[in-house]
Amino acid sequence: MTAGGFDGVERRGLMFVLSSPSGAGKTTLSRMLLEREPGLKMSVSATTRAMRPGEVEGRDYFFVDKPKFEKMVEQGELLEWATVFDNLYGTPRAPVEAALSAGQDVLFDIDWQGTQQLHQKASVDVVRVFILPPSAADLEKRLHTRAQDSDEVIRGRMSRATHELSHWAEYDYIVVNQNVDDAFAEVQSILKAERLKRERRTGLTEFVRKLQRQLEK
Ligand SMILES: Nc1ncnc2c1ncn2[C@@H]1O[C@H](COP(=O)(O)OP(=O)(O)OP(=O)(O)O)[C@@H](O)[C@H]1O
Numbered sequence: 001m002t003a004g005g006f007d008g009v010e011r012r013g014l015m016f017v018l019s020s021p022s023g024a025g026k027t028t029l030s031r032m033l034l035e036r037e038p039g040l041k042m043s044v045s046a047t048t049r050a051m052r053p054g055e056v057e058g059r060d061y062f063f064v065d066k067p068k069f070e071k072m073v074e075q076g077e078l079l080e081w082a083t084v085f086d087n088l089y090g091t092p093r094a095p096v097e098a099a100l101s102a103g104q105d106v107l108f109d110i111d112w113q114g115t116q117q118l119h120q121k122a123s124v125d126v127v128r129v130f131i132l133p134p135s136a137a138d139l140e141k142r143l144h145t146r147a148q149d150s151d152e153v154i155r156g157r158m159s160r161a162t163h164e165l166s167h168w169a170e171y172d173y174i175v176v177n178q179n180v181d182d183a184f185a186e187v188q189s190i191l192k193a194e195r196l197k198r199e200r201r202t203g204l205t206e207f208v209r210k211l212q213r214q215l216e217k
């Protein structure tokens with residue numbers, strides 16, 4: 001799992017997780033990150049929920065039925081999985097492992113249950129970011145403005161928001177998504193700083209030794 005650092009120092013790939021109550025802005029921030037951050041690959045989840053208008057198979061999700069999802073679980077094909085809003089969601093293992101071994105960082109839009117499972121499996125390589133809406137009214141407004149879920153589904157998501165929110169303290173970073181450009185800048189700074197962490201930079205010892213040899217000449 002070695003990623004080529006942009007400054008020539010090798011490092012391990014990292015798993016960058018965004019979680020939040022539904023509608024706080026994970027998808028929006030993920031798309032902005034993928035557009036502007038080279039070396040970052042989205043983990044596309046499998047889900048049993050119905051496709052929303054505008055969603056694309058294989059880009060937004062792999063849409064599968066329950067028996068297929070259960071088979072994936074049985075065969076160990078999922079790195080983590082959970083029931084969210086009465087549907088099953090899970091992270092296919094193979095693409096994540098392939099991306100990390102190819103030197104890429106991987107971005108996850110998953111809930112707190114999946115984040116806990118990833119953290120148990122690979123804590124040092126997981127960076128957990130929780131996105132907060134500025135207020136409950138804003139959250140509800142965003143779910144309505146997105147106009148992709150029925151009023152009943154939105155009510156369900158709002159009533160689950162309190163539970164999702166109760167896990168905020170399990171995350172390494174908290175970003176309030178009031179202005180989307182400000183929130184994006186904060187999330188991007190976190191990614192940049194985490195990429196520079198000494199313990200991920202497997203090539204540092206060699207790099208510093210080389211510098212020392214040059215200085216000794
Ligand atoms: N800072 C912001 N200000 C106003 N609207 C925003 C902001 N960030 C995101 N939105 C809008 O809010 C809606 C919900 O955002 P998004 O789909 O990114 O949320 P999400 O956290 O991914 O939700 P889910 O968990 O349901 O997938 C979208 O219509 C998006 O354009």
Ligand SMILES: Nc1nc2c(ncn2[C@@H]2O[C@H](COP(=O)(O)O)[C@@H](O)[C@H]2O)c(=O)[nH]1
Pocket residue numbers: 019020021022026045046049080081082084089090091109110111112113114115
């Ligand atoms: N544990 C996991 N949670 C996931 C995964 N993919 C998405 N999610 C979370 O589900 C809810 C709802 O998503 P939506 O697209 O139906 O609005 C949201 O909190 C996602 O973060 C996954 O693979 N594992």
